[in-house]
Amino acid sequence: MIDKNHSIAGEKGMSDEKAKEDPIRLHKEGTSLCDVGKHEEAVDKFLRASELYEKAGNYFDASYTLFKAAECNYLVKDYSAAIERFLKAADLAFKKGFDRFGLSALEYVLDCYKATEEKKKAAELKKKIKEMKEKLSTL
Secondary structure: OOOHHHHHHHHHHHHHHHHHOOHHHHHHHHHHHHHOOOHHHHHHHHHHHHHHHHHOOOHHHHHHHHHHHHHHHHHOOOHHHHHHHHHHHHHHHHHOOOHHHHHHHHHHHHHHHHHOOOHHHHHHHHHHHHHHHHHHHOO
16 A cells, blocks of 8 residues: 555655756746845856756756856956856857857956956957957858
Protein backbone atom coordinates (compact mmCIF):
# COMPACT_ATOMS: atom_id res chain seq x y z
CA MET A 1 0.00 0.00 0.00
CA ILE A 2 1.35 3.44 -0.94
CA ASP A 3 1.39 6.16 1.66
CA LYS A 4 -0.14 9.06 -0.28
CA ASN A 5 1.04 11.71 2.18
CA HIS A 6 4.61 10.48 2.03
CA SER A 7 4.52 10.29 -1.73
CA ILE A 8 3.09 13.78 -2.07
CA ALA A 9 5.58 15.23 0.41
CA GLY A 10 8.41 13.56 -1.45
CA GLU A 11 7.20 14.93 -4.77
CA LYS A 12 6.70 18.37 -3.29
CA GLY A 13 10.25 18.33 -1.98
CA MET A 14 11.54 17.37 -5.39
CA SER A 15 9.49 20.05 -7.15
CA ASP A 16 10.73 22.70 -4.68
CA GLU A 17 14.30 21.66 -5.41
CA LYS A 18 13.64 21.66 -9.14
CA ALA A 19 12.06 25.12 -8.92
CA LYS A 20 15.19 26.45 -7.24
CA GLU A 21 17.18 25.09 -10.16
CA ASP A 22 14.87 26.50 -12.82
CA PRO A 23 16.95 28.87 -14.95
CA ILE A 24 13.96 31.05 -15.82
CA ARG A 25 13.10 31.50 -12.17
CA LEU A 26 16.74 32.20 -11.25
CA HIS A 27 16.95 34.67 -14.14
CA LYS A 28 13.85 36.51 -12.88
CA GLU A 29 15.16 36.50 -9.30
CA GLY A 30 18.47 37.92 -10.52
CA THR A 31 16.67 40.65 -12.43
CA SER A 32 14.53 41.54 -9.40
CA LEU A 33 17.58 41.71 -7.14
CA CYS A 34 19.41 43.85 -9.66
CA ASP A 35 16.42 46.18 -9.96
CA VAL A 36 16.53 46.91 -6.22
CA GLY A 37 20.29 47.41 -6.17
CA LYS A 38 21.29 44.06 -4.68
CA HIS A 39 23.91 43.47 -7.35
CA GLU A 40 26.15 41.03 -5.46
CA GLU A 41 23.19 38.75 -4.73
CA ALA A 42 21.98 39.04 -8.32
CA VAL A 43 25.34 37.84 -9.64
CA ASP A 44 24.89 34.42 -8.02
CA LYS A 45 21.40 34.00 -9.50
CA PHE A 46 22.55 35.04 -12.98
CA LEU A 47 25.60 32.77 -12.90
CA ARG A 48 23.58 29.73 -11.89
CA ALA A 49 20.91 30.51 -14.48
CA SER A 50 23.64 30.82 -17.11
CA GLU A 51 25.04 27.39 -16.20
CA LEU A 52 21.59 25.81 -16.39
CA TYR A 53 20.69 27.51 -19.67
CA GLU A 54 23.97 26.36 -21.22
CA LYS A 55 23.44 22.82 -19.96
CA ALA A 56 19.98 22.85 -21.60
CA GLY A 57 21.43 24.13 -24.89
CA ASN A 58 19.88 27.61 -24.60
CA TYR A 59 23.03 29.48 -25.54
CA PHE A 60 21.47 32.89 -26.04
CA ASP A 61 20.06 33.03 -22.51
CA ALA A 62 23.25 31.43 -21.15
CA SER A 63 25.24 34.26 -22.70
CA TYR A 64 22.67 36.87 -21.67
CA THR A 65 22.55 35.90 -17.99
CA LEU A 66 26.34 35.75 -17.90
CA PHE A 67 26.30 39.25 -19.40
CA LYS A 68 23.86 40.36 -16.68
CA ALA A 69 26.14 38.93 -13.97
CA ALA A 70 29.04 40.85 -15.50
CA GLU A 71 26.93 43.99 -15.65
CA CYS A 72 26.26 43.67 -11.91
CA ASN A 73 29.99 43.27 -11.32
CA TYR A 74 30.58 46.39 -13.39
CA LEU A 75 28.03 48.38 -11.37
CA VAL A 76 29.81 47.55 -8.10
CA LYS A 77 33.18 48.32 -9.73
CA ASP A 78 34.44 44.72 -9.60
CA TYR A 79 36.05 45.22 -12.97
CA SER A 80 38.21 42.08 -13.04
CA ALA A 81 35.17 39.81 -12.55
CA ALA A 82 33.19 41.94 -15.02
CA ILE A 83 35.90 41.63 -17.68
CA GLU A 84 36.15 37.87 -17.22
CA ARG A 85 32.39 37.38 -17.46
CA PHE A 86 31.82 39.82 -20.33
CA LEU A 87 34.58 38.08 -22.31
CA LYS A 88 33.05 34.68 -21.64
CA ALA A 89 29.59 35.98 -22.61
CA ALA A 90 31.03 37.45 -25.81
CA ASP A 91 32.86 34.23 -26.65
CA LEU A 92 29.70 32.18 -26.21
CA ALA A 93 27.66 34.67 -28.22
CA PHE A 94 30.15 34.72 -31.11
CA LYS A 95 30.36 30.91 -31.19
CA LYS A 96 26.60 30.72 -31.64
CA GLY A 97 26.25 33.55 -34.16
CA PHE A 98 24.92 36.23 -31.81
CA ASP A 99 27.52 38.67 -33.08
CA ARG A 100 25.84 41.93 -32.17
CA PHE A 101 25.28 40.71 -28.65
CA GLY A 102 28.92 39.64 -28.45
CA LEU A 103 29.93 43.13 -29.55
CA SER A 104 27.87 44.67 -26.75
CA ALA A 105 29.77 42.53 -24.25
CA LEU A 106 33.10 43.61 -25.75
CA GLU A 107 32.07 47.26 -25.52
CA TYR A 108 31.51 46.75 -21.80
CA VAL A 109 34.97 45.19 -21.54
CA LEU A 110 36.29 48.34 -23.18
CA ASP A 111 34.52 50.41 -20.52
CA CYS A 112 36.13 48.25 -17.84
CA TYR A 113 39.58 48.76 -19.35
CA LYS A 114 38.98 52.50 -19.41
CA ALA A 115 37.84 52.46 -15.77
CA THR A 116 40.97 50.56 -14.73
CA GLU A 117 43.14 52.74 -16.96
CA GLU A 118 44.44 49.80 -18.99
CA LYS A 119 45.12 52.00 -22.00
CA LYS A 120 46.99 49.45 -24.11
CA LYS A 121 44.30 46.79 -23.71
CA ALA A 122 41.62 49.40 -24.35
CA ALA A 123 43.30 50.54 -27.58
CA GLU A 124 43.67 46.96 -28.84
CA LEU A 125 40.07 46.10 -28.03
CA LYS A 126 38.77 49.32 -29.55
CA LYS A 127 40.50 48.39 -32.82
CA LYS A 128 39.04 44.86 -32.69
CA ILE A 129 35.52 46.20 -32.03
CA LYS A 130 35.82 48.63 -34.95
CA GLU A 131 36.92 45.81 -37.29
CA MET A 132 34.07 43.59 -36.14
CA LYS A 133 31.51 46.37 -36.64
CA GLU A 134 32.78 46.96 -40.15
CA LYS A 135 32.55 43.25 -40.89
CA LEU A 136 28.98 43.06 -39.56
CA SER A 137 27.88 46.11 -41.54
CA THR A 138 28.79 44.31 -44.78
CA LEU A 139 26.72 41.22 -43.93
